Amino acid sequence: MFRYVIVPILCAIKLFANPALDSEIQSGVLENGLTYYIRENHYPKEKAFLGLIVKVGSLHESDEERGVAHFIEHMNFRGGKHFQDGEVIQYLESIGAWFGPDVNAYTSFDSTFYTLDIPLDSEDSLDKSMLILRDFAGNAILQDETIEKERNVVLDELHHSCSSSEFKLLKKTLDTFLPETALPSRLPIGTKEVVSTVDPQVLRAFYKKWYRADRMAVIAVGDFNAQEIEQKINDLFHDVPASSVALPEPKLGEIIFDVPKTLMHFDPELSYTRVMLNRHFLPNVDVDPETLVRQKVISDLLSKCFQKRALKLEDTGLFLQFYAGVGPYIPGLLDICCSGAVLFSDSAEEAMKAFYRELHSILKYGFTDVEWNYAQQQLLEECAASRKNLDKMSHAVFANRCKNLFLNGEPILSPVWDEEKWMKLAQILTLEECNAAISTYHFHDPFHILFATSDPDLYEKISESSLENIFRSDIPNVEIDAHCSQGTFTCTQPVEEGSLKEEKIEGVSKWSLSNEMLVYLLQTELENDHISVLLQSDIGLWDLSIHELNSGRLCDEYLRLSGLNGLSYAEFISFLQSRGISMGFSVSTNGTYIWLSSTRENLETVFQLMHELFQPLKFDRSRWPLLMSRVKEMLKQEEVSPEGAFYRYWKKTISQNHPFFQPLNPEAADVETAEKLASYFFGRPQDFTAIIVGDFDESQTKELTKKYLASLPVVPKNAVPKVDIPSLFPEEIIAEDFVAGHHTYERVEIDIPLQDSKIDQLQTRMLCKLLQKRLTEVLRMEKGGTYGAHTFIYAPFRPFWDGANVNINFTCQKQDREMLMDATFQEINRLKSETISEKELTTLKQLFLKDREQDILSNFFWESELSRILKMKLPFEKLNGFEEEVNGITAESLKQVATQLFASPHHSILIHIPEE
Numbered sequence: 001m002f003r004y005v006i007v008p009i010l011c012a013i014k015l016f017a018n019p020a021l022d023s024e025i026q027s028g029v030l031e032n033g034l035t036y037y038i039r040e041n042h043y044p045k046e047k048a049f050l051g052l053i054v055k056v057g058s059l060h061e062s063d064e065e066r067g068v069a070h071f072i073e074h075m076n077f078r079g080g081k082h083f084q085d086g087e088v089i090q091y092l093e094s095i096g097a098w099f100g101p102d103v104n105a106y107t108s109f110d111s112t113f114y115t116l117d118i119p120l121d122s123e124d125s126l127d128k129s130m131l132i133l134r135d136f137a138g139n140a141i142l143q144d145e146t147i148e149k150e151r152n153v154v155l156d157e158l159h160h161s162c163s164s165s166e167f168k169l170l171k172k173t174l175d176t177f178l179p180e181t182a183l184p185s186r187l188p189i190g191t192k193e194v195v196s197t198v199d200p201q202v203l204r205a206f207y208k209k210w211y212r213a214d215r216m217a218v219i220a221v222g223d224f225n226a227q228e229i230e231q232k233i234n235d236l237f238h239d240v241p242a243s244s245v246a247l248p249e250p251k252l253g254e255i256i257f258d259v260p261k262t263l264m265h266f267d268p269e270l271s272y273t274r275v276m277l278n279r280h281f282l283p284n285v286d287v288d289p290e291t292l293v294r295q296k297v298i299s300d301l302l303s304k305c306f307q308k309r310a311l312k313l314e315d316t317g318l319f320l321q322f323y324a325g326v327g328p329y330i331p332g333l334l335d336i337c338c339s340g341a342v343l344f345s346d347s348a349e350e351a352m353k354a355f356y357r358e359l360h361s362i363l364k365y366g367f368t369d370v371e372w373n374y375a376q377q378q379l380l381e382e383c384a385a386s387r388k389n390l391d392k393m394s395h396a397v398f399a400n401r402c403k404n405l406f407l408n409g410e411p412i413l414s415p416v417w418d419e420e421k422w423m424k425l426a427q428i429l430t431l432e433e434c435n436a437a438i439s440t441y442h443f444h445d446p447f448h449i450l451f452a453t454s455d456p457d458l459y460e461k462i463s464e465s466s467l468e469n470i471f472r473s474d475i476p477n478v479e480i481d482a483h484c485s486q487g488t489f490t491c492t493q494p495v496e497e498g499s500l501k502e503e504k505i506e507g508v509s510k511w512s513l514s515n516e517m518l519v520y521l522l523q524t525e526l527e528n529d530h531i532s533v534l535l536q537s538d539i540g541l542w543d544l545s546i547h548e549l550n551s552g553r554l555c556d557e558y559l560r561l562s563g564l565n566g567l568s569y570a571e572f573i574s575f576l577q578s579r580g581i582s583m584g585f586s587v588s589t590n591g592t593y594i595w596l597s598s599t600r601e602n603l604e605t606v607f608q609l610m611h612e613l614f615q616p617l618k619f620d621r622s623r624w625p626l627l628m629s630r631v632k633e634m635l636k637q638e639e640v641s642p643e644g645a646f647y648r649y650w651k652k653t654i655s656q657n658h659p660f661f662q663p664l665n666p667e668a669a670d671v672e673t674a675e676k677l678a679s680y681f682f683g684r685p686q687d688f689t690a691i692i693v694g695d696f697d698e699s700q701t702k703e704l705t706k707k708y709l710a711s712l713p714v715v716p717k718n719a720v721p722k723v724d725i726p727s728l729f730p731e732e733i734i735a736e737d738f739v740a741g742h743h744t745y746e747r748v749e750i751d752i753p754l755q756d757s758k759i760d761q762l763q764t765r766m767l768c769k770l771l772q773k774r775l776t777e778v779l780r781m782e783k784g785g786t787y788g789a790h791t792f793i794y795a796p797f798r799p800f801w802d803g804a805n806v807n808i809n810f811t812c813q814k815q816d817r818e819m820l821m822d823a824t825f826q827e828i829n830r831l832k833s834e835t836i837s838e839k840e841l842t843t844l845k846q847l848f849l850k851d852r853e854q855d856i857l858s859n860f861f862w863e864s865e866l867s868r869i870l871k872m873k874l875p876f877e878k879l880n881g882f883e884e885e886v887n888g889i890t891a892e893s894l895k896q897v898a899t900q901l902f903a904s905p906h907h908s909i910l911i912h913i914p915e916e
Contacts, residue, residue, distance in 0.1 A: 020289035020421075022412045025402070026226050032242045033214030034137075036233045037402035039221045041395050044857055046121045048222025049395035052114040052133045053403050056210035058188040059109045059250040067190015068198060068206045070107040071154050075203065076114065077105070078146045078781075080135025085146050086781050088132055092116065093773070094843045095125045096850025100788075107188045109330050111407055117396065119850050120223060127232070133218060134236045138211050147200045149784030154195050156745060156787035156811055161189045163743035165270040165641075169452055176263040177448045178280065181253030183330070209247070213240040217406040221395040252333055255280060258446050262467055265452040266459040269741060271637045272320065273453040275352050276340035277359070277471065279442045283328065283335045289411055293418065297379075297425040298437050299326055304375035305367040305434075307577075311570040313358060317626045318351035319343060320633065324359070326441045332408030337442040344633050345455045349462065352470050360475045363443055366435025374578050376426060381580030383423040385599060388528040390415050447471075454640045489567060489575050491608035491708075492615050498710025500702070506876040508866070509698070513710040516686035520870070521701065522693045522862055531694035532859040533606060535594040536867055537687040541660065542589050542797075544677070550665050551673035552681075554627065556587045558671075559678045561623040565612050569623070579605060585613070585682070589660055590797045591871070592681045594688075597859075600696060607708040614685045614712050617678055624671045631666045642741025646912045649738050654751050654794075654805060654908055655728045661796070685712040689870055693863045728796065728803030729753035734908035739915055746817055747912035750808040750824065751794070753904045757801040763889055763897040766844050767831060768792055768806065770894075774827045775808070783823065785816040799868045806901065814913075821909065831898040835891045845886050852882050 026038040057069050079085045089099045095118060097103050102117040114136050118129050161167050174184040218237060220229045257280070287295070303325050310322040324339035339359055343351040367375075393415060404410040449471050453459050498514040511519040544552045563572045576583055579602050585594040594613060598606045638644040648663055655661040690709065692701065729751075768791045775789035788810065795804035812820050855861040869878055878885075 018289070020411075020413055020417050022398075022401075022414045025398075025412055026230060028230070030213065030234060030238055032238060032240055033212075034237050034240055035217040035406060036230070036237075037217060037219045037405070038226045038229050038233075039398050039402070040224065040226045041221050041393070041398055042223045043392050043394070044854070045223050046119060047395060048118055048120055048126060048129075048220065048224060049399045050116040050118065050129055050133055050222075051219035051399050051403065052136050053217045053219065053406055054112045054114075054137075054211060055110065055215040055407070056112055057108050057110045058186040058190070059182055059252070060210060061186060061190075061206075063185075064194065065198070065202060065206055066186065067154070067158070067195045068203055069112060069210075070188055070190055071150070071195060071198070072140070072142075072203055072207050072211075073105045073107045073112050073114075074150050074154055075142055075147065076136045076140050078141075078150060080132075080141055081139035082131050082135055086777065088135075089776075089781075090843075091128060092118065092132070093847060094839075095119055095122050096846040098847060098851070099776070109183070109186065109188060110333065113403060115396075115399070119853070126224065126229075130220075130232055130236055134240075137213075137216055137218075137237060138240045140207060140211075142200060142204045142207060144200045147203060149781070151195065152784045152813070152816075153780055153787050154190075155192065156785075156813075158189050158192060158195060159743065159745040159811065160787065162192070163741075163745070165267045165454075168267060169265055169270065172265050173263065173450060177261055177278070177450075178253075178255065181255060182250065183252070212243040212247075213237070214242050215247070216240065217402070219399045219402045221398045221402070255282075255334070257281065260446040260448055260472075262449040262464050263451070264459070264462070264464055264467070265450070266454070266456065267452070268454050268456070269640055269642055270452060270454040271641055272633075273343045273345040273348055273455060273458065274340060274451075275343065275348075275355065276338055276450040277447045278336055278338035278340075278450070279445050279447045280329060280334055280336050281442050281445075283332065285332060285409055289413055289417075290421075292411070293413070293421045294425060297422055297429065298434050299441075301372075301375045301379060301426070301429065301434050302367075302438065302441075304378050305371040306362075308371040308374045308574060309358065309362065309367070311573055313341075313354070315568065315570045315626075316354070317344070317629055318347055318354055320630065322355065322358075324443075331404070332410075337445075337447075339443065340450075344629060345453060345458050345636070348453070348458055349466070349470075352467075356471055357475055359443070363438065366438060367431065369431065372431040372434070374574055377578040378580070379426045380423070381578070381599075383419065383426055385529065385580060387419045387423065389530075390419060392527065454637070489565060489572070489605075489608075491612055492565070494611065494707055494711040495713075496711055497706050498712075500706060500710055506879055508876060508879070511702075511705060513705070515710055515712055515714050517688060517690065517709055517712070519690040519692065519705055519709065520866055521696075521698070522691075522866065523696065523698065524693060524859060524862065525695055526857050526862075527695065527859050529599045529601075529695050530859060531598055531600065531603060531606070531692065531696045532863045533596045533598075533610070533693075534691045534863050534867055535610065535688045536691070536871070537592045537681075537684075537689070538590070538871075539681055539684075539687050540587060540589050540591045546659050547668075548673060548677060549659060549662075550668040551670060552587060552677045553664055554631065554666070554669050555674040555678035555681065556585055558619065558624065558627050558674050559617065559682070560585070561627055562618065562620040564609070565615075565618070568620075581606060581609075583609060587677075587681050590800065592687075594682075600700070603696065603700065604704055607704040610690075611708040611712065613682055617675075617682065619671075619675050619678075621671060624674075628666055631664065635664065635666070642743065642912070645740050646738050646747070646910075650749055650910055653730075653734060653736070653910060654753075655796075655803075656730050658728055684715040684717065685709070686714055691863055691866045691870070693859045693866070729805060729904075729906065730908070731906055733906055734910070736908075737911050737913050739913045741912075741914055742916060743914045745811045746814055746914070747811050748809060748817060748821060749910045749912070750821070750907060751805045751910075752808075752828075752902055752907045753805045754793075754801060754901070755904050756900055757804065759801065759900050760897055761801065762848075762885060763894055764793060764901055766848060766889065767894060767898055767901055769847065770836065770840065770844055771808070771827060771831060774830075775810070775824060778823050778827060779810060779820050783816075783819065785820045786810040786812045789824070799871050817911070828902050832895075832902055835895050838891065841889075841891050841894070845889070848886055849883060852886075 024039050029035050061068055077088050079087055092103045093099060097118045105114040116129050118125055120126055218233050306324045313319050313322045319341050321342040326337045329336040341355045401412045405412050449467050451462060451467055500511040500513045503510050509521040541552050561569045563569045581598045581602055583596045596606050651661045772791040779786050779789050791808045793804055794807045795801050808824060865879060
């Protein structure tokens, strides 16, 4: 019998002595040095989160190994002692865990983390999943052949990262501001030179050196018996080798804190002009729980105060975004204090001056009472909601806390103690205390300046000396902000209460209101004290004439910027956030939507907001120029993005330049038409159906419905004929190249139109997932040609499938393109000509059923399902008949649908090719 030593780090020693720590965590260290953390958690049921964290990342690499830690992360999924190449993914998907969302890993500067989010309803799923972790921990089979296949996959992922403008900006930032550290030369993705040429023996040596028991922790959180899991960990992981010699930990390098630097960065493909002031500092890793929570609460409150100030600044028309905050830059190693703004490029200099004046005002005077009250209210709302849902904390939340303890020593707090402490501090902390804390967050220290733009004229105009003049000089006579008002929402008083008739359909309540509105209600306890509301109508952009489309596409944003009932946009958003209410509205091609979410305490406010939207709308024409500026700035940024340009080209091609999918033209929009159309879309209450899902009181909701919705007047209908939507796909085969950008790989987009929009949607989705699985196996695992192929239904009028097509896309090197495209069409033809195996069918059903089990835990899912059923006029039996529908699918029925799905003789192949 193997001897092992359990060191109950938390349970026996710390937690019984300190009620602040999570007593439900069982932790120990095996004799070989491997640490484990176990927590029973029964939400969701019959699920578990398993993780393996290894203290090895890119900082542990030598110059000749840059990218090897990430390469090995990939290779672990290629198989080990107990699973051959490809079998890890095949097995996990057979039990209902998708590769990607449920099965994944990542490599950072200091660690590699493998995660398995698995169902527990099969007899051996837990044992086999633990066995997979055991193979990751030291049983990987790093064969030359599979290394060569995976090499191109890793290179493809490296291409995705390194060719992006944001990655290039990050690299330049590290090179400039932290040049003496290891960070610029040790990015986790590695280098093309090393990944392309690294010898397999180097991978094997790295794995043998660093994948050692004393550098690992196994994490298990789920709906299981903790003692049984502890025994399984002991039985499986006791023989993981430990290091025979102490391994040196890498040094981060020298950080020079008191020498400020300035970086000006130009990239013609960069999205948005931005400026940022930042300062790095070392984290305080030895903090007791009381101090830790206090720091977090103060930081959260200050962050919310910054949000409030940002709303005012963004309302000036100088900023697209303003932000500030303090947090980890590299968790456990380096923190950052930063403030920044995303600017309108044509007023960048003025915006930077305004930004710095505002920052000076905050540093000198702190925040105002109005901002503080807003932040405190918002935090109290969040704390109240969080406390009511402590029984619904996911397995992944606890697993990540265990990971942070292992890597950084951050204590795992008791959820109850933590929430009570947050609530108490949110109530007793004062504005003076939080304002005093601003000086401790390094905003006053020497800071670095980053200015980045894609505008060549602006880059020429803004010099380094002008940045220094703006941000390195004192600003005299900065006054405290005096116009950041909170605003109070007052609802228009209902004229007369209406009535309603009730009926029940498949567990859903249907209320027919006296003004012809319909309300559907579904009570759930999925999210305690959470209520989700959606109002939808069938009146959309497809009702408009061609010359009205541009104004119609802007009318909802114009309405939002106008505020509501006398409140400005900033005041209105502040009011919503301080009440814990979220609200939005939009006009899409096939409908108009209003969505809200809240708690029971604020439910009447939600009904008042709905009531107010159906009053004669008030527009603030002073906001129209701001809207035009924002739209033009965003369009300008889209034009410089190669991906954005290719997406516009793709939409234009597959839609035959259809007017619904033309790029927005703000010059063709006008304020009068936008106001007329907003009133048209939101003007008739009886056009809307309300869907209410969540933890509500039915009698209270009924009274609110009668008072605020049924009381709305019946408005005469304007007769507007629907546009006859022409075909959205050319009846020809298209093969075109699109050249743009400086990325290194090509992107292939294959589109096959649906000839029958009435095709079975569930089986079509299953076939798309099956095709994606097969393409992953063939294009990635077998041929090693791409990081991943993606397949989905592009349906522009969702949930209707008129004009829809099957989209298949992947990136690859030029020399592999034809091979991968041929393999793709071979797999499509296989789906049409061959009946899938029972094994594949069983796996597909498992994946879809397990997805559904997760989906149904959300109010938003049920709201979406009700919306889809009502939109498509489906029977309500569809709401609860998913399992029966899935189990009724046969291999033969899938083959028949496949012949329909891929019946079109036409398709397009569009290839995004780099300029050089």
